[in-house]
Amino acid sequence: MRTAVVLFTRDLRVHDNPALAAACANAEQVVPMFVLDPGLQRLSANRALFLHQSLRDLRETLRTLGGDLVVRTGDPVAEVIKVASEVGAEGIALTADVSGYARRREQRLEQECQQHRISLRLFPGTSVVPPGGVRPGGGGEQYRVFSPYYRAWSAAKWRDEVATPARIVLPPELIIGELPEPPPGESPAAAPGGETEGRRRLTTWLEHVGPYDDLHDDMAADGTSRLSAYLRFGCVSPLTVANAARALDGPGPDAFVRQLGWRDFYYQVTAGFPAISTQAYRKSGDGEWRDDPEALLHWQEGTTGVPVVDAGMRQLRAEGWMHNRARLITAAFLTKHLGLDWREGVRWFFRWLIDGDVANNSGNWQWVAGTGNDTKPYRRFNPIRQAERFDPDGVYVRRYVPELISIPGRAVHQPWRLPDTVRSGLDYPGPLESHRDEAVWLRP
Known part of the structure; x- marks a missing residue:
């Protein structure tokens, strides 16, 4: 029986998750997995709380599909290889990312997969158009200016959204692992995490996006989507958000889609310049x-x-x-x-x-x-x-x-x-x- 492991990172959703969908379409048994990296947990109390809330929501959703979220703590590469070996997985699916940390994780995982004769596949999902999906003329690796990038981005053929898996079957006798209690955040008015909440907010936002072109800079009106945290953790698919807004008419939806283009712009910049947090681009x-x-x-x-x-x-x-x-x-x-x-x-x-x-x-x-x-x-x-x-x-x-x-x-x-x-x-x-x-x- 074919078995695959899906390593969740910044794609904490089941709707339009290409890595999860592909694993479920090609394997009889699928292990949805998340590894709590102690190093990353120390970076931000607010993001740690949002992450834990999102993981709990993801686990509940996976359970409704017959599966569960397998949780481990430690080095993500070592832990996913260990689980893959335990269940005899033929492949590991992972959503590609652009940060230096993510790229190093992908490289290390690829090396380990080769040694253990496990297939590794990377999938899109953190952006509307994958970094490198559109390139400037003349052989450049990335666009340095937004306007020409946005023209190419808007004209590009976007991938098709993928459906939520109908069912997930876990390997038998697999230790699931417990999620620790959510850590305390630092901001008392922080938004709650999770795909359920993110999709609810998306639905509400689409009913109010009409005046976005006029209100998005109005600081008192608070006329923005507030979806950024849900996009950052992949609780909502950026492609789903873009498609839903693009289907609406008017300057408001158009202006909002342009902001999603800006988000993708910096992803392709970072893919080519991963030291963006510490070194000057110019x-x-x-x-x-x-x-x-x-x-x-x-x-x-x-x-x-x-x-x-x-x-x-x-x-x-x-x-x-x-x-x-x-x-x-x-x-x-x-x-x-x-x-x-x-x-x-x-x-x-x-x-x-x-x-x-x-x-x-x-x-x-x-x-x-x-x-x-x-x-x-x-x-x-x-x-x-x-x-x-x-x-x-x-x-x-x-x-x-x-x-x-x-x-x-x-x-x-x-x-x-x-x-x-x-x-x-x-x-x-x-x-x-x-x-x-x-x-x-x-x-x-």
């Missing part, structure tokens, strides 16, 4: 960064004295998520105004963001810092003008900086300009001193 933009631990701490804690920056940083800690416009503003403030190294921002966001993945977190940080794929690397974001444009009534700021809730209108964006009699009653700091002539932009 070396000439990696200037001399200041060393200012005190300023960094104020930025991390949301006490810079610039309300829109502080609101974004406090949302990050409260929810394990931040509005995309706030991500741009806070990242630009750290790098272009405080002059601090973008890698500090990458690390801090990785600690808190549930949706933090190597490709998009690091790629976007480099874009803002001027070391990445931005065609205008020297652009600056004026945080005050950004706030007045995308949070004109200060609703977003007051939501996360309650010290300013009594300040009316746009005055909330520049509290240091209020009369001293008003400022004296505020428990809120003035703006940080900077070595970059802050007076030019803080007091327009």
Whole structure:
């Protein structure tokens, strides 16, 4: 009887999971498996909690199909080879990924499979179009600019979605393994993990995507999908999301699909440049960064004295998520105004963001810092003008900086300009001193 092992990584779903579908179509017995890597568990409390919630949901779904989720703890390569040998598996199926860690895992697994005479197959599933699925002319390995990539991405033939397996049969006498209790997260308002919740949110989002083109930068409206964490862990298929939005008419769905194109763009960038979290993609933009631990701490804690920056940083800690416009503003403030190294921002966001993945977190940080794929690397974001444009009534700021809730209108964006009699009653700091002539932009 043919047996296959499916090693889940960042594809924690049964709907449109090519690796799982192929294993079930070609083997009579299938072992769905996840390995808890202690090294990765230490990286982020928020992501660890979301992961455990997603694994519990995946296990329940697999059980409804007759299977289960086999759980082990340790080195993923060693553990999956061990289980494959125990059940006499002929093959291992794995969804391909682009980070340096994932690529090393794939290479090690391939070597072990060759030694044990086990077939290893990699499948798409972490992006709409696999990295390398579209390439620039002239023999280039990757697109460096988004617009031509997006044109090629939009014109490409996307793969067909695959159905959920009708049934999964486990090998007999296989030790399933227990999932440990979920670890505590750090963000009290974090979204719950799991495919069930992700698909529910997708259904709800598709009913509200119409005005996305107008609202996705409106910080107070909160008019974005909030699906990023579910995409990061593969609780929902990016292809399913893209197809569902593409089937709808209007500028809102089109604008949303474009954001999925941006996500894929950074995946193909990272596939060609796996050091994206630590090395500048564009070396000439990696200037001399200041060393200012005190300023960094104020930025991390949301006490810079610039309300829109502080609101974004406090949302990050409260929810394990931040509005995309706030991500741009806070990242630009750290790098272009405080002059601090973008890698500090990458690390801090990785600690808190549930949706933090190597490709998009690091790629976007480099874009803002001027070391990445931005065609205008020297652009600056004026945080005050950004706030007045995308949070004109200060609703977003007051939501996360309650010290300013009594300040009316746009005055909330520049509290240091209020009369001293008003400022004296505020428990809120003035703006940080900077070595970059802050007076030019803080007091327009």
